[in-house]
Amino acid sequence: MVSTLSGVSASEKIDQIPDILDRHKQFFATGITKDVNFRIDQLKRLKEVIMEHETDIYDALKKDLNKSPFTSFMTEIAMVLGEIDLFISKLKKWSKPKKVRTGMVNFKANSKVYYDPYGTVLVIAPWNYPFQLTMSPLAGAIAAGNCVVVKPSEIAPATSAVMTKIIQENFVEDYISVFEGGVPVSQALLEQRFDYIFYTGSTHVGRIVYQAAAKHLTPVTLELGGKSPCIVDEDIQLNFTAKRIIWGKLLNAGQTCVAPDYILVNRKVKDALLKRMTEVIEEFYGTDPSLSDEYCKIINERHFMRLSAYIDGADIAYGGDRDMDRLYIGPTILDNVKGDDPVMQDEIFGPILPILTYDHIEEAISFVNEREKPLALYVFSKDKQIAKKVLKETSSGGACVNDTIMHLASEDLPFGGVGASGIGAYHGKHSFTTFSHQKAVLNKSTRIDVPLRYVPYKVSLAAFKQMAKFIR
Numbered sequence: 403m404v405s406t407l408s409g410v411s412a413s414e415k416i417d418q419i420p421d422i423l424d425r426h427k428q429f430f431a432t433g434i435t436k437d438v439n440f441r442i443d444q445l446k447r448l449k450e451v452i453m454e455h456e457t458d459i460y461d462a463l464k465k466d467l468n469k470s471p472f473t474s475f476m477t478e479i480a481m482v483l484g485e486i487d488l489f490i491s492k493l494k495k496w497s498k499p500k501k502v503r504t505g506m507v508n509f510k511a512n513s514k515v516y517y518d519p520y521g522t523v524l525v526i527a528p529w530n531y532p533f534q535l536t537m538s539p540l541a542g543a544i545a546a547g548n549c550v551v552v553k554p555s556e557i558a559p560a561t562s563a564v565m566t567k568i569i570q571e572n573f574v575e576d577y578i579s580v581f582e583g584g585v586p587v588s589q590a591l592l593e594q595r596f597d598y599i600f601y602t603g604s605t606h607v608g609r610i611v612y613q614a615a616a617k618h619l620t621p622v623t624l625e626l627g628g629k630s631p632c633i634v635d636e637d638i639q640l641n642f643t644a645k646r647i648i649w650g651k652l653l654n655a656g657q658t659c660v661a662p663d664y665i666l667v668n669r670k671v672k673d674a675l676l677k678r679m680t681e682v683i684e685e686f687y688g689t690d691p692s693l694s695d696e697y698c699k700i701i702n703e704r705h706f707m708r709l710s711a712y713i714d715g716a717d718i719a720y721g722g723d724r725d726m727d728r729l730y731i732g733p734t735i736l737d738n739v740k741g742d743d744p745v746m747q748d749e750i751f752g753p754i755l756p757i758l759t760y761d762h763i764e765e766a767i768s769f770v771n772e773r774e775k776p777l778a779l780y781v782f783s784k785d786k787q788i789a790k791k792v793l794k795e796t797s798s799g800g801a802c803v804n805d806t807i808m809h810l811a812s813e814d815l816p817f818g819g820v821g822a823s824g825i826g827a828y829h830g831k832h833s834f835t836t837f838s839h840q841k842a843v844l845n846k847s848t849r850i851d852v853p854l855r856y857v858p859y860k861v862s863l864a865a866f867k868q869m870a871k872f873i874r
C-alpha cells in the first residue's frame with residue numbers, strides 16, 4: 403500500500419473522495435471563492451509558497467527527470483509564476499461583467515457576459531512537466547473562482563510529493579484538495595460528478611476521461627498529445643533551423659507534448675540539415691550527452707523499452723546509444739524513415755528524431771493531412787508563401803513558423819489541441835475563460851415594453867419580414 407505525504411494511503415484517500423467533494427461543494431456555496439480579492443490573496447499565497455519551496459521543486463524534478471535547476475526554472479516554475487502574476491494583475495478587470503451590444507430586437511435593455519466559476523474543478527496532470535502542468539491549471543482554476551481537486555502524476559512521485567506538501571500546508575482542504583496516486587485514484591475521482599474537468603495526458607486516456615465526463619455532462623478541457631510534424635523547406639536559415647529543431651526535440655529528452663516528433667525535409671537540403679543538426683547536438687550537450695547536466699533521463703523503464711524498440715533495426719544517422727541502468731537514451735536521428743515504419747505510428751515522446759524527405763511541399767502537406775491533427779506543427783522557410791500555404795492547408799492545435807515549442811510560452815496565445823490532440827485551450831486570459839462559465843445576461847427595462855412579440859400579432863408576416871431586416 404503506497405502512503406501519501408499526509409500518511410494516508412491511496413486507497414484510504416479514495417474512500418474520502420465523496421466526503422471531500424461534499425466539503426468542496428459547501429465551501430463553494432459560501433460564495434467566498436467568488437470574491438475577487440479572495441482569489442487574488444490565494445494566488446499571492448500560491449506564488450509565495452512556490453518561491454519558498456523553489457529548491458525542493460528543483461530537487462524533485464532532478465529526481466524524477468534529471469532536470470537541471472535552469473531547465474526546471476525556465477520550463478516549469480517561471481511559466482507558473484508568470485501566469486500567477488498575470489492573473490493577479492488582470493483579475494479585477496477580467497472578472498467584471500463585460501458589456502456587449504444589445505440589438506434593437508431587445509429594446510430597451512443592456513447585455514453583459516458574466517464570468518461565473520464552475521464550482522469544483524478536477525485537474526489531472528501528466529509526468530513530463532509535472533510541476534507546470536499541475537500548477538498552471540490550478541492557478542487558472544483559482545483565478546476563475548473555483549474549488550479544485552488536484553491529481554498529480556504518480557509517474558513523477560517526487561514532484562507529486564512536493565506539490566502535495568505545498569497545497570496541503572497552505573490551503574484548506576475544503577477549498578483545494580490533492581489526491582496522489584495512480585490509475586485507481588484517477589478512476590475513482592472520475593466516477594464523481596465534477597463541474598469541470600481539466601485533463602492533460604495521452605489521447606488514449608483522454609478518451610477515457612471524456613467518456614467519464616459525458617456521464618455527468620461535465621465540460622472538459624483535454625490537453626492531449628500526438629505527432630507534431632516539422633516541415634523544412636529548401637529555403638531556410640540553416641543554422642537557426644537546426645538549433646531550434648534540436649533544442650525543441652531534446653528539451654526534457656524529447657518528453658514534451660509539443661516536441662517536433664518528426665522532420666519532413668525538402669530533399670535538396672536534407673544532408674545539410676542533418677549535418678548541422680548533429681553538430682548542434684554536440685555544441686549543446688557535448689560528444690557524450692550522458693555527462694551533461696542539461697540532458698534529461700527517460701522517465702521509467704517502460705518508456706525506455708518502448709523507445710529502444712524504435713531504434714533497434716532502424717537506419718541510425720546519429721546517436722542510438724542507450725543505458726538502461728541510468729535510463730539514458732542519447733540524442734538519436736533516424737534516416738530514410740517511411741510513413742509506415744513503427745516510429746511513425748505513435749507519438750515518440752523521447753529523444754528520437756526520424757527524418758523523412760519530400761520533393762514538393764504538397765507532398766509534405768498531404769502527409770500531415772493523412773494523419774490525426776497534431777498538437778503543434780512547425781514550418782521552417784524564409785519563403786512567406788510556403789509558410790502561409792502550410793498553415794492554410796493543414797490543421798493543428800498550434801503552430802510556429804521558423805521555431806519550435808515557443809508558441810506555448812506566449813501568454814496571449816491559446817494553447818491547446820484540435821481533433822485527436824485535444825479539446826479547448828488555456829494559458830493567460832484563455833485560462834481564466836476556460837475555467838469560467840460565460841453567462842449571458844440580458845437586463846430588460848421595466849419602463850418600456852415593445853408589444854410586437856405578443857400574440858395575437860399586430861402586423862402581417864410580410865410586414866414583420868420587412869421590419870426584421872432592421873431590428874438586429
Ligand code: NAD
Pocket residue numbers: 526527528529530531535553554555556557583584585588589592602603604605607608610624625626627628658659660749751777819824
Ligand atoms: P497519461 O495519459 O498516461 O496520464 C496522465 C494522467 O492520467 C496521470 O495523472 C494518470 O494517473 C492518469 N491516468 C492514466 N491512465 C488512466 C486511466 N486509465 N484512467 C484514468 N486516469 C488515468 O499521460 P502521461 O504518460 O502522463 O503523459 C504523456 C502524454 O501526455 C503524451 O501523450 C503527451 O503528449 C501528453 N501531454 C500533453 C500535454 C498538452 O498540454 N497537450 C502536455 C503534456 C503531456
